[in-house]
Amino acid sequence: MTTQQEPPLANRGVVIENENENPLTAMVDYLRVSFKTHDVDLILENVVHLQKDYMQELESGFYGYIGTFQLDFIKVYYSKPGDNRGILVEMSGKGCRQFETFLKWRKKSWFDFFQDCINHGGKFSRFDLAMDDRKTYFAVPMLLEKVKNGEAISRFRKSDFNGSLDIADGTNGGTTLYFGSKKSEAYLCFYEKNYEQAEKLNVPLEEFGDWNRYELRLKNDRAQMAVKSLIESRDLLSIAMQIINNYLRFVDANEKVSREQWKTSEFWLAFIGDVGRLSLFMKPEDDFYEKSRKWLQNSCAPTMKMVLEADRVLGTQDLSDMVVNAEMSSKQEKMLDVLLADVGDMVC
Structure with a gap:
């Protein structure tokens, strides 16, 4: 059945x-x-x-x-x-x-x-x-x-x-x-x-x-x-x-x-x-940033946590300063545009 x-x-x-x-x-x-x-x-x-x-x-x-x-x-x-x-x-x-x-x-x-x-x-x-x-x-x-x-x-x-x-x-x-x-x-x-x-x-x-x-x-x-x-x-x-x-x-x-x-x-x-x-099955993928997110998590998160812990103990704000002063590449700006957009905005 x-x-x-x-x-x-x-x-x-x-x-x-x-x-x-x-x-x-x-x-x-x-x-x-x-x-x-x-x-x-x-x-x-x-x-x-x-x-x-x-x-x-x-x-x-x-x-x-x-x-x-x-x-x-x-x-x-x-x-x-x-x-x-x-x-x-x-x-x-x-x-x-x-x-x-x-x-x-x-x-x-x-x-x-x-x-x-x-x-x-x-x-x-x-x-x-x-x-x-x-x-x-x-x-x-x-x-x-x-x-x-x-x-x-x-x-x-x-x-x-x-x-x-x-x-x-x-x-x-x-x-x-x-x-x-x-x-x-x-x-x-x-x-x-x-x-x-x-x-x-x-x-x-x-x-x-x-x-x-x-x-x-x-x-x-x-x-x-x-x-x-x-x-x-x-x-x-x-x-x-x-x-x-x-x-x-x-x-x-x-x-x-x-x-x-x-x-x-x-x-x-x-x-x-x-x-x-048996019938057709499709599973759409909504995440367009998997590679970058995984790279951030695996390669940068431990270092960021170390700096954050140092800021907490020393009373500094190195991590926040790094983020505020960082300049995004054109690729990262484009990725941010897509992240903030609705799917409907991207199709034609």
Whole structure:
């Protein structure tokens, strides 16, 4: 039995949960889309829908571009006149979460953004989808063993993996399994997200519970085709599952018949078969200052506390004088503008 619940205020969309189970959720995890035009204002106003005044301009870029307009993890690169690179929009995973904040305010969806990109001649050179599996339909180390035993049927010729072990007791420290080549236009990555986050944040594994992450990394034609399919279906999870199903299947070995006749494993059927009763989930990210705040906390806060304590004992006010007399850089001024602005002020 499934129940439909009201999403949290920070979320957009419907979360479908099975009793005693967490849902499988899908999200846009990374994108790069280019435009032949050199009109930055056109792309900012009609595709990205962000006010230039709230973006920081850098006289540098990547991938051969000469400059960048950026709002934290959302970046718009531009090239010099005559350069056929034109303009490139890039969003990392965190950038995608932040962009969802603006989509939510405008009462739009990723599918509207994709359509805006296509309408303006956008070509997706990189597009990543990710799925979080809190139910954990399978264990990633078990998939690795299936691959080693020849019980994986795939369009990919090669698979790779990495992992870690605790030296003290030999327990698993997290396994990552790759399908395909990083140079190919389609590449799959399955890993244990709970282990990754526990190590990254230095917290006990138990705080995260069961948590797998499945990532689909698509390039060029594959990326473009996926985006056009999403515009038609408006179903992120279904398209992600269809892509996985197209490239990969796990089976149970049976010496009595040929490998082509091996039956699909029950766990894989359950994973693929649940698509119809699971839905799209997006979690917008409202914090545009995570990097700077974390840097201040980790690098400066202890020193600031030391000076503050000295001021208290000595009766001085060195710390307050430092703050009052400090001059913000143009980057910090721009960040302050965004911090004090409403989301609605930044969109167009």
